[in-house]
Amino acid sequence: VKLELxxxxxxxxxxxxxxxRLLDVLREECGLTGTxxxxxxxxxxxxxxxxxxxPVMSCLVPACQxxxxxxxxxxxxxxxxxxxxPMQQAxxxxxxxxxxxxxxxxxxxxxxxxxxxxxxxxxxEALAGNLCRCTGYTRIFASVASALDASAAGDGP
Amino acid sequence: xxxxxxxxxxxxxxxxxRAQYIxxxxxxxxxxxxxVRSPVARGRLRGIAYRPGVPWEExxxxxxxxxxxxxxxxxxxADQPYLAHDVIRHAAEPVVLLAHPDKGLVxxxxxxxxxxxxxxxxxxxxxxxxxxxxxxxxxxxxxxVFKRFRIARGDAAAALARAEVVVEGTYETGAxxxxxxxxxxxxxxxxxxxxxxxxxxxxxxxxxHKALGPVLGLAPERVRVVQTVTGGGFGGKEEYPNVIAGxxxxxxxxxxxxxxxxxYDRLEDMWATTKRHPSRTTIRAGFTRAGRLVGLHVTIDMxxxxxxxxxxxxxxxxTLHAGGAYRCDxxxxxxxxxxxxxxxxxxxxxxGAPQTIFAIEMxxxxxxxxxxxxxxxxxxxxxxHAGDTLPFGQRLAEDPGLDRLLxxxxxxxxxxxxxxxRGRGVATFFHGSGFTGSGEVRLASRAAVELAADGHxxxxxxxxxxxxxxxxxxxxxxxxxxxxxxxxxxVVTPDTALVPDSGPTVASRTSMVVGGLLDGAAADxxxxxxxxxxxxxxxxxxxxxxxxxxxxxxxxxxxxxxxQPPPGVHWDDATYRGDAYAAYAWxxxxxxxxxxxxxxxAEVTDFAAVQEVGRVLHPVLAAGQIEGGVAQGIGWALxxxxxxxxxxxxxxxxxxxxxxxxxxxxxxxxxxxxxxxxHGPGGAKGIGELPMDGPAPAIxxxxxxxxxVIVPRIPFLPERLLEAVDAAAAAAAxxxxxxxPTGRPEAPTGAGDRQ
Numbered sequence: 001v002k003l004e005l006x007x008x009x010x011x012x013x014x015x016x017x018x019x020x021r022l023l024d025v026l027r028e029e030c031g032l033t034g035t036x037x038x039x040x041x042x043x044x045x046x047x048x049x050x051x052x053x054x055p056v057m058s059c060l061v062p063a064c065q066x067x068x069x070x071x072x073x074x075x076x077x078x079x080x081x082x083x084x085x086p087m088q089q090a091x092x093x094x095x096x097x098x099x100x101x102x103x104x105x106x107x108x109x110x111x112x113x114x115x116x117x118x119x120x121x122x123x124x125e126a127l128a129g130n131l132c133r134c135t136g137y138t139r140i141f142a143s144v145a146s147a148l149d150a151s152a153a154g155d156g157p
Numbered sequence: 158x159x160x161x162x163x164x165x166x167x168x169x170x171x172x173x174x175r176a177q178y179i180x181x182x183x184x185x186x187x188x189x190x191x192x193v194r195s196p197v198a199r200g201r202l203r204g205i206a207y208r209p210g211v212p213w214e215e216x217x218x219x220x221x222x223x224x225x226x227x228x229x230x231x232x233x234x235a236d237q238p239y240l241a242h243d244v245i246r247h248a249a250e251p252v253v254l255l256a257h258p259d260k261g262l263v264x265x266x267x268x269x270x271x272x273x274x275x276x277x278x279x280x281x282x283x284x285x286x287x288x289x290x291x292x293x294x295x296x297x298x299x300x301x302v303f304k305r306f307r308i309a310r311g312d313a314a315a316a317l318a319r320a321e322v323v324v325e326g327t328y329e330t331g332a333x334x335x336x337x338x339x340x341x342x343x344x345x346x347x348x349x350x351x352x353x354x355x356x357x358x359x360x361x362x363x364x365x366h367k368a369l370g371p372v373l374g375l376a377p378e379r380v381r382v383v384q385t386v387t388g389g390g391f392g393g394k395e396e397y398p399n400v401i402a403g404x405x406x407x408x409x410x411x412x413x414x415x416x417x418x419x420x421y422d423r424l425e426d427m428w429a430t431t432k433r434h435p436s437r438t439t440i441r442a443g444f445t446r447a448g449r450l451v452g453l454h455v456t457i458d459m460x461x462x463x464x465x466x467x468x469x470x471x472x473x474x475x476t477l478h479a480g481g482a483y484r485c486d487x488x489x490x491x492x493x494x495x496x497x498x499x500x501x502x503x504x505x506x507x508x509g510a511p512q513t514i515f516a517i518e519m520x521x522x523x524x525x526x527x528x529x530x531x532x533x534x535x536x537x538x539x540x541x542h543a544g545d546t547l548p549f550g551q552r553l554a555e556d557p558g559l560d561r562l563l564x565x566x567x568x569x570x571x572x573x574x575x576x577x578x579r580g581r582g583v584a585t586f587f588h589g590s591g592f593t594g595s596g597e598v599r600l601a602s603r604a605a606v607e608l609a610a611d612g613h614x615x616x617x618x619x620x621x622x623x624x625x626x627x628x629x630x631x632x633x634x635x636x637x638x639x640x641x642x643x644x645x646x647x648v649v650t651p652d653t654a655l656v657p658d659s660g661p662t663v664a665s666r667t668s669m670v671v672g673g674l675l676d677g678a679a680a681d682x683x684x685x686x687x688x689x690x691x692x693x694x695x696x697x698x699x700x701x702x703x704x705x706x707x708x709x710x711x712x713x714x715x716x717x718x719x720x721q722p723p724p725g726v727h728w729d730d731a732t733y734r735g736d737a738y739a740a741y742a743w744x745x746x747x748x749x750x751x752x753x754x755x756x757x758x759a760e761v762t763d764f765a766a767v768q769e770v771g772r773v774l775h776p777v778l779a780a781g782q783i784e785g786g787v788a789q790g791i792g793w794a795l796x797x798x799x800x801x802x803x804x805x806x807x808x809x810x811x812x813x814x815x816x817x818x819x820x821x822x823x824x825x826x827x828x829x830x831x832x833x834x835x836h837g838p839g840g841a842k843g844i845g846e847l848p849m850d851g852p853a854p855a856i857x858x859x860x861x862x863x864x865x866v867i868v869p870r871i872p873f874l875p876e877r878l879l880e881a882v883d884a885a886a887a888a889a890a891x892x893x894x895x896x897x898p899t900g901r902p903e904a905p906t907g908a909g910d911r912q
Contacts, residue, residue, distance in 0.1 A: 075174050089172070099337070099339070099388045100386065102388075136822065
């Protein structure tokens, strides 16, 4: 099917089978390889993107469901001049990223939670769908807290 | 620079999604590969049928008959074929390789390949394997035993016969999946004309380099291996990439040199690739009534799976760590690793040591209960100190400071938890840094620094950054030695065409051993550039100016160092005695648990990890190593249950193999004691594996504290706890409570106590 969607603020038209995974549309049609595949069954969260601002696992979303909607991937989070989003800055500096394969999805899930903290009781619950095998999560929480501090100081997220 | 926490060098690339992993890289004319695997654990391959349904003429198909070189994965031995051709030794064993430009079509084609296999009776347990060999049906040697070790000091039998109290127990650990979040993956191009190049997610570029020549029949100089950004390894990408790289290269070779990508999906990765060795350890320990350890006899069995792979060295590290952090003059440790028809077990953080440390630490808990002595008091009474000698003859020159480590671990947690189902436990242990025994001498690793024409310094080593921060720490070490900033240092991506062989990225050796080589090479560069000023503090601008003049004058730009053991460090392979490791890291961990009285579900409520790892090079990265290792240890202890079917993992998907999530996370309180190590860069020792050793026994001790029973087998699932509680109750009813030597109930039976 022919789909029109907005990816990282830019309108795009793609022609793909309707059941194609959003993950494949992003990686293969749009060349946005920052979205990762970890398990292909919605358990690990490495493929998390924001669909109309809410986190979804893109391996579970068929392309036909995103027609006319807005997708934000990790590539769309930094400022147009390349300046890192506070959440990205915090993950890079505070040890929230080690091997980095869960990092794009983890950052997007954290950004979504930071924007709407009423949506989950805690960062732990909000990020429970994003698996990390490197950090034990301690420094992921430290990164999120640091980004929130930075935004309280007036520069994001 | 050393001891500070600059933003990791690759942090921004990873946080923005710019970092390119193997599946992200574009290759023109790419073919997608797929592996067809044996459905049975053991058998004889009679034929291969390709059923209609795909245009087979478009496919590249490789079987054992197509291999141009030797059909063997070169590692310690050459017993494992790249592709089974006659005998099948395990479920998921590779038999046929397929490639096609259409990824969907190659998946479909794989389902149309029919393997005609005559099943043979598999051996799926250690006992079954030994019994089959007795019957004359051995699959390795005459006895199915891959390797044996024996350490004997003094006379353990006599000491146990004399001991006032002898305590015996058996402890079992299950397999564990590394579960790097990026699955195994490589891309290869290979042809007789161009040689072979492999790009991939891997820990050890030179292991793959060494393996590819023989299978393709190519000379080493025609083999090139390039590491791509690697999404976790934990040992799982130590030896397995030899297999997947060989497969991709064989497909490319048959396809005339077109690039072939093999990236496993999660199901295939979990079903087919290596896991932590399952183990069973039986300990007899003799004590005085006052709690002095006077005799120790340990027997260790590990399940090696179907091929040798790295099992002998895993067993060796496990054997050397089996005596624990305790002094004992009369010790015998005997170990063996046995073939079963399971996919080969392999490297996983800790490499055999977590298994045997679990056993000795749980046994100290059991002994404390048998003796009626507080477990902390019993440990302290037997801790190793300066001047003591380890069972294999290594004398400790410096005091490990175990008492202070334990004090701080307890202090970090505060008052002990009270209430039903609450408990606290500790584990105290060491982990040897670097390759075992003479391993580092044999590796003879090399690493170099090079002054570029524009004045920046290039770091040349094959050691990979798999998330632990190698790139950042290497840059720190070299920058510190040269008085430069991190921005002046470029750590070259490991590529065997560009970097010397600094050995594999394993064994807690990268910072200490390879970092040490780079520190030395940088010192040589500094001396050459600065001449008589090298001993004085020279600001970065001064070094840059001197470097520019030095380059202009045509001075040697590249300085390489090769490993030399520190003075006085010697290991004898023939007697299996000596200095097993150049250095040891030491740790005390403490866990608080809550066991639900109704469901017997155990959870960790607080955790402390206190360790002496020499100088900490980068506090944020170092703490990240400890926290991540502890989390993996908690997973192994509580959740991660590899269920085997026909020897292979039955629950091979993330839906039913349970990892710790962000919602399960407990505080992990990390404290470092820093005793600078004279032969490590900036004073550093190894750190990566240490934290994996403690959580299982610390949690086991806390469960014993909460329930009054020893649960001798991990993971500590509710049904295992119930089994132990029921067994303790049955034993108490049978013998009467007065027979117990202490006020605390003791559970001498249960799954792990079978002899």
